Amino acid sequence: MQRYETEVIVIGGGATGTGILRDLSIRGIDATLIEKNDIASGTTGRNHGLLHSGARYAVYDLESAQECIKENKILKKIARHCIEDTGGLFVTLYHDNPKYHDLLLERCKLAGIKASEISPMQAMAIEPNLSSHTLKAVKVPDAVIDPFRLTSSNMIDAVERGAKIFTYTAVNKIITSGNDSVGIECINKKNEKIEIYANIIINAAGIWGQHICEIAGIELKMMPSKGSMLIIDYRTNNIVINRCRPPADGDIVVPGDTVSIIGTTSKEIDYDKIDNCNVDDDEIDTLLKNGEDLLPNIRRTRGLRAYCGIRPLMAVSGKVKGRKISRGIVLIDHKERDGMEGLITIAGGKLMTYRLMAEKTCDLICKKLNRKLKCTTHKLPLPGSEKKIPAKQTIKHFSGIPASTVGSTFYRHGQRVHNILTKDKKNYRLICECELVTEGEIEYAIKNLNVKNITDLRRRTRIGMGPCQGELCAYRAAGLFNEYNSTSPEESLKLLKDFLEERWNGIKPVFWGDGLREIELSYWIYQGLFGLGDFGDSDTEEN
Amino acid sequence: MIKLQNISFDHCIKCTICNVYCPVARVSLFPGPKQSGPDTERFRIKSPELVDSTLKLCSNCKRCEIACPSNVKIADIIQEAKWKYLKRRWFRPRDLILSRTDLMGKFATLFNSIVNFFTRRSIVKFFLYLFIGIPYQKTLPEYENGTFEKHFYKNYPDQNKFPDHVVFFHGCFVNYNNHKLGRDLVKVLNSLNVGVNLVKEKCCGVPLIANGYINKAKKNAQYNINSLSEIHEKSNFKIVSTSSSCTYALKNEYSNLLNLDNSAISNEIEYITKFIYDRFESGNIFKxxxxxxxxxxxxxxxxxxxxxxxxxIDLLKRIPGLDLVILHSECCGIAGTYGFKKEYYKLSQDIGKDLFRSIETANPEIVITDCETCALQIEMNTQFKVLHPVNILAMAVKE
Structure with a gap:
């Protein structure tokens, strides 16, 4: 058994968890993060990546809207390389209630969000694929954010400042002494037990926070609500397009990196279903139908995959009956609520407000630890975002390497591109041809970004996220794992198989057209050429 | 930014067959049609900054499109990206000269003996190389005395006597550089009882498209569409051409690349051997x-x-006595004006190497090919004379 001691344990490696870890390590508090899967593998990595301006909340939830616009401005500064400042549009279509448009403008003004009305013609000029049924349009400072990069950058910064991270390690037990929690017992993938002792334990497990509280003997009720999204093969729009109406299913199309995402649906599900929920067919229909209202030709494009995430909404009162679901931040000191010293739960909120959630949590930690340390995360840029350098300059710096490759690597890693690319041919040859991921980037990720398998690699680099969904690159990546991570050939094969199975899981809901042809070829390579479907079966038989 | 109507690139299933057939990728750093076309198109849509300069290396031979099982217009995507995103100098004298084939032709055919005298001199070629970048190793096309159009109206005034008629889109090469091909065509068609008609035409636009003069190409294309559809409407004549590239442009590129409506004529245009083949098949064969x-x-x-x-091939096989060796299909490398640029000269030679070798091995007396620039390239790199299939057919006509 391994034993560690630290000051603060953070449970959950989402944006909030890694945000807290970074905040703590900047303040100089020793911290360790435990994540049962990979970082950003839960709700953080399963949204449409919209950097809200707050306009979406302005009409019904002014407080959230104000929070959003404030964080929006901060994140655009500290996380430049995770954000693309696309801008956003709210469009009123002919069958929408035009009053909502006026209301939106008025409330945005109240919340301090810079919203300006533009004519439908101007909107069409900005976004040529927009529906010609557009009556009114409002321009807002929406943007897009890549949650994987954001989480990973928080992690890098924290680790470089001395924090520890254990991924694929699940919390088994909260160790208590009397009424106080003093540490956790967890178990990793290799079935090794790890004990970590700390003064304070932060439950930042999001929707899984209910489970963490359960093992601590505390009742905390989450209200899981599933949201599904559909990815389109390429960018159908270069600006975020919102439907100007009260929030409903499928009323937003977000351009995220090389793809566009239609979001989202909302379905309440039971808590015991949160670990295996799938996108339903009727959700795909709803998304496509509503997406088509905004961008009429969207059905002609290729649906790449569909996925769903669970919103970590929670009932504020300990009992369920209140049903007072808030999307605001919920910070619970269990000493006050349940009499258990040393456990804090942070929940609710949005990806947008992850930094604020971390700040509030860390302020509470400092108060409890009796340390007078101020938060600086709103000023300190994340690693990769240190300087404001245009892509053009970086492309010029690496002249000789294709501009598309340099530009994409820079887009993904910001200034860290200088740690990744070299003018050595082996370094910049492409492993993932769809998303232009080079061998150098994969080597960097495997060695520096806490990557345990190809799915983790995908979250750090976008490998296998393009049109072919790992058809070719997965095999190359598996080979590189063998080269750089010293996994055995058998282990690499296992990683390969797991990765492709995970990819196909997301493609299943959109089995039609070109996507179906693509997957036929993928399957032919996988099974027809390599016979990978049978790999591993014989082992289980022997066992 | 992309209009959602034009999404041919999205049909690519990344099978990578096109890369195998790309003659440029085989001999250079060109990343191949898949990477340059559908793959990076997604990035160009995202941001025009992400355009690769290697796009320039594409010679637009269109072998990738032939290979593609998903009907992706790979070469068109690359061509369009080239002129949409790549920066070019405003004034490019070499490209201007190479792409204005009709302007050059009109001028050169006036003083053809002087022009030919000079373009044969190495010192002139050296200056061309030095000042505008046309490779000095290259044999330059020779010009005829006067245009084919003039000769046609002078020498063949009696085309009306035939029961059937076609419109002959002669293109620049026949008009300025190779009257023999035009005369042979008239001879072959006349012996099939088909009369030949000419219309006012401009350069089909292929060299203009290749050199990025899109507005000029569009103008020419519209002129040709108007003039051809006018005569087609009046008389219902088929349109034939002896140039494979002109035919392809008139038939497909006008709509695919230049976004012009050529539906009135696209089904009426035929490459000459197809037209003659149809006659032969319907029993109309000359002795x-x-x-x-x-x-x-x-x-x-x-x-x-x-x-x-x-x-x-079918037509050639019908000619008695002709001992035909069909070469393995390979690009000769010249790709229109591509091989006339010093920066691509070596590439174009490297691409053609295998073809030249296989011609030498076949040890023929002559080489036959349908394309005027292929002929230039082969004549320059082998010791054989190159003829057009129509030349051979004309030789076979028994009078």
């Missing part, structure tokens, strides 16, 4: 005499793309 020659046939890329190679 043939043997042509005792050993010939190697090279199929040009654009005719392959057009799907016209089988007709040419």
């Amino acid at each position: 043939m005499k043997p042509v005792p020659l050993r010939a190697a046939y090279h199929s040009p890329c654009h005719l392959e793309r057009l799907g016209g190679v089988i007709y040419t």
